[in-house]
Amino acid sequence: MSTASDTGRRPGAAARLGVPALRGHGRFVTGNLIDSVGNGMLLPLGLLYFTDVRGLPAAQVGMAMTVGQAVALPVTFLAGRLMDRTGPRAVVVAANVLSAIGFALFLFADRLWHVAVVHVVVQAGINMYFTAQRTLITHVTDPGERRAWFAFTGSLRNIGLAAGAAAAAGSLAVFGKGALWWMIAVDAATYLLAAVCFATLKTTPPGREETPPGVRAPRSDHTRRYLLLVAVNLPYVLAQAALSVLVALYATRALGLPASAASLLFVANTVIVSGCSTVVTARLAPKAPPRAVATGYLVMAAGMGAFMLPALPSLAFTAWVALVTAITLFSVAEILLGPALSELSVSLTPDAAGGFTQGLYQFSWAIGMVAAPALFTLLLEAGPLLPWGAEALACLLAVAAAPALKTPDRHRRRNPH
Numbered sequence: 001m002s003t004a005s006d007t008g009r010r011p012g013a014a015a016r017l018g019v020p021a022l023r024g025h026g027r028f029v030t031g032n033l034i035d036s037v038g039n040g041m042l043l044p045l046g047l048l049y050f051t052d053v054r055g056l057p058a059a060q061v062g063m064a065m066t067v068g069q070a071v072a073l074p075v076t077f078l079a080g081r082l083m084d085r086t087g088p089r090a091v092v093v094a095a096n097v098l099s100a101i102g103f104a105l106f107l108f109a110d111r112l113w114h115v116a117v118v119h120v121v122v123q124a125g126i127n128m129y130f131t132a133q134r135t136l137i138t139h140v141t142d143p144g145e146r147r148a149w150f151a152f153t154g155s156l157r158n159i160g161l162a163a164g165a166a167a168a169a170g171s172l173a174v175f176g177k178g179a180l181w182w183m184i185a186v187d188a189a190t191y192l193l194a195a196v197c198f199a200t201l202k203t204t205p206p207g208r209e210e211t212p213p214g215v216r217a218p219r220s221d222h223t224r225r226y227l228l229l230v231a232v233n234l235p236y237v238l239a240q241a242a243l244s245v246l247v248a249l250y251a252t253r254a255l256g257l258p259a260s261a262a263s264l265l266f267v268a269n270t271v272i273v274s275g276c277s278t279v280v281t282a283r284l285a286p287k288a289p290p291r292a293v294a295t296g297y298l299v300m301a302a303g304m305g306a307f308m309l310p311a312l313p314s315l316a317f318t319a320w321v322a323l324v325t326a327i328t329l330f331s332v333a334e335i336l337l338g339p340a341l342s343e344l345s346v347s348l349t350p351d352a353a354g355g356f357t358q359g360l361y362q363f364s365w366a367i368g369m370v371a372a373p374a375l376f377t378l379l380l381e382a383g384p385l386l387p388w389g390a391e392a393l394a395c396l397l398a399v400a401a402a403p404a405l406k407t408p409d410r411h412r413r414r415n416p417h
Contacts, residue, residue, distance in 0.1 A: 018282025020141065020148040028140050029156065031197030035096060035129070036157045038103075038190040040164020041183060046106070046119075049180045054110050064112045066370065068119025073366050075124040079131040080359025088139055091132035093199045099125030100191035106184045123366075125191075131362040134346050135353045139203040146346075147289070150339035151281035158274035162267070206353075222349035225404065226357055229341075229348055230364045232293065232401050235394035236337050237368030238375075239300055239330070243269060246376040246387055254384035255310055255319050265327045272331035280335045289340040289347075294402035296336030297395040303329030304392035311384040344405055 022029060050061045083091045102121035109118050134150075141149045171179040248262035255261075286292045306326035310319040345361045346353040379387040 016279075018148055018151065018278035018280075020145040020152055020278075025140065027197045027200055031092075031096075031194045031201075032153050032156045033160045034190050034194040034197065036160020037164040037167075038099070038187050038194065039126075040161035040166075041168045041187045041190070048177070049106065049184065050109070050115055052177050053180050056110075056112060056115065060112055061115055064115040065119050066373070068116040069123045069366075070370050071116075071120045072123035072127055073363065073370065075127040076131050076362040076366055077356070077359040079128040079362075080355030080357075082128075082355070083132050083135065083358065084355035087203065087205070088132040088136035089198060089201055089203050091128055092136055093195045095125045095128035095132065096191045096195035096198065097125075098128065100188045100195070101125075103184055103191065104188040107181065127362060127366055130365065131355075131358050134342050134361075135358055136198075136201075136203070138206050138346050138353055140201060143206060147281060147339045147343045148278065150342040151277040151335070154335075154338045154342075155274045155277040158270045158277075162270045162274070222351065226349050226352065226360070228401060229344055229405055230360055232398045232405065233341055233345075233361065233364050234368055235297065235300070235391065235398050236341060237365050238372055238391060238394065239304075239333075241369055241372030242376060242387070242391065243330070245373050246380065249377065249380060250307070250311075250384065250387075251323070254380070255316070257319060261323070265323060268324070268327050269331045269334070272328065273334055276331075277335045277339070280332070281339050285336050285340070289344045290402045290405040292336050292340035293344070293405060294399045296333045296340065297398045297402065299329055299336065300333035301392045301395040301399070303327075303333055304388045304395065308385050308388045308392075311388075348405060 046065065047058065047061055050056045051058045079091055079095070082094075099122055102118055102125055105114075105118045105121060109115055133153075137149050137153065138146065168183060171183055243266065247265055248259065251257045251261040251265075252259055286295055303326045306322050306329060309315045309322040310317075315322070344352075345358070349357070351357055376387050379390060
């Protein structure tokens with residue numbers, strides 16, 4: 001764990017960019033980056049592998065994938081219980097090993113029930129990883145730099161996803177779809193390498209911050225406030241899903257744009273988030289997490305409005321300008337929301353970083369990602385404005401709820417005696 005003196009010796013450029021002190025965190029940074037590269041390499045290509053290499057029907061493969069991901073939902077709570085017993089490092093290591101096994105099983109899956117089984121394994125690893133990853137950050141970094149680390153790991157994730165996707169695209173372009181087989185083998189190996197990086201970390205559980213006598217809130221109040229956080233997180237989860245599920249369908253079917261439009265918007269989002277997360281979080285975002293959440297959701301709602309504009313008959317000519325504006329607002333909102341929500345997820349209540357609460361928080365991610373494809377496609381079929389309007393309304397409701405997300409140290413009252 002870095003010390004205050006380490007922070008003080010940070011290079012001026014790194015401090016100005018909001019990058020946390022990295023000395024002593026090489027394996028942690030490397031593990032996060034490798035894990036993200038593995039995700040970027042193969043997750044978008046799983047459907048292609050089973051349809052074009054294994055020759056399975058696309059619609060049935062999609063259903064099998066959804067079933068497998070849904071079956072893995074309860075793993076968030078199992079991972080939380082395991083984290084309470086063994087600590088977050090062991091769960092993160094096990095998650096990467098499980099993901100490696102799942103992707104390796106792709107090589108032997110040639111029936112629909114095999115597709116469902118391997119996606120149970122892969123999604124279980126993903127759910128385990130993200131259940132424990134936020135708490136692991138609190139075990140390897142200084143409390144004063146917590147949000148900076150959430151922003152930095154978010155940037156790493158975007159860089160890793162982009163690098164993995166670029167490597168996959170390059171391999172497919174050069175070697176064709178036959179490259180998918182060995183890409184799977186390489187991907188499984190990357191998860192094992194990430195597991196080694198995390199397994200060798202030195203971790204120190206943070207000291208438990210106690211509320212002073214006389215102002216300690218009842219446990220039921222903590223539970224209600226954390227459930228509110230889970231609810232407030234859902235519009236952000238759905239917005240993230242919209243980027244991969246909704247944008248491509250909307251751009252091509254509702255606006256008549258080429259399929260490459262969605263890829264360009266995804267690249268723009270990746271560049272903005274990976275390049276600006278740390279500096280915006282350090283220099284521009286409100287310091288209080290609830291204010292950052294409220295601001296982020298206001299910007300996100302504006303982004304949803306921008307997505308709607310070209311679907312209006314009189315504004316169809318604004319398609320490219322509107323979409324570029326929308327993805328820029330979306331990216332800024334993501335930068336504001338991601339680190340702030342993650343910080344609240346481990347600090348909102350005294351037990352926030354524990355296994356049950358982290359499992360509950362990750363469950364909101366898992367259920368949102370499972371539900372989003374069906375929800376957004378149904379809304380889009382009903383009308384091109386509906387999915388963006390529904391998401392904008394959800395964001396505005398989250399803005400109204402955000403002020404209630406005060407961490408314990410922000411709502412204490414001084415004892416007049």
